[in-house]
Amino acid sequence: MIINKIREEIEASRIQLLHSLNFEQTLIQVTLCIPTRARIKESIQDVIFFDAISKLTGHLTEFNPATFNNSKLNKCHYIRVNATPEKIKSLTLSLEKSSLWATLWDIDVFDNKGNKISRKMLGEQPRKCLCCSEPAKLCAALSSHTGIELENAVMKLIIKQ
């Protein structure tokens, strides 16, 4: 499946789930933020992804989590919880900082109107590039790093983990 097709599929699944939220629920979307140009083995990515799911669900038990999986999506997982989006976002931000490879987790949080809760709303800096200290979005837009550089940066986090 090409990247755009995957993005469309993720978007469609999310919209469908957002419609099912009641006013006190929050939707969590878990993916990985490994750049596609860093060619990391699928089996390694699976380990990192399922570690994210297991750590996250372990921290969500008190919020009555319900998980959703779209079989068409590879490594994209949804969890609906009974908690405010701000509370969940601060929890996921601390989880993303909890270990080296946790920086490869991309945990997005949406309120019941479909708004994504940004890092900025919680006074956090934007996600940093894996290779340098610039914001990740900037380096991605400028293609600042080669595939090999990105791959090495990712592998370093995995090996040191």
Ligand SMILES: [Zn+2]
């Ligand atoms: Zn960079």
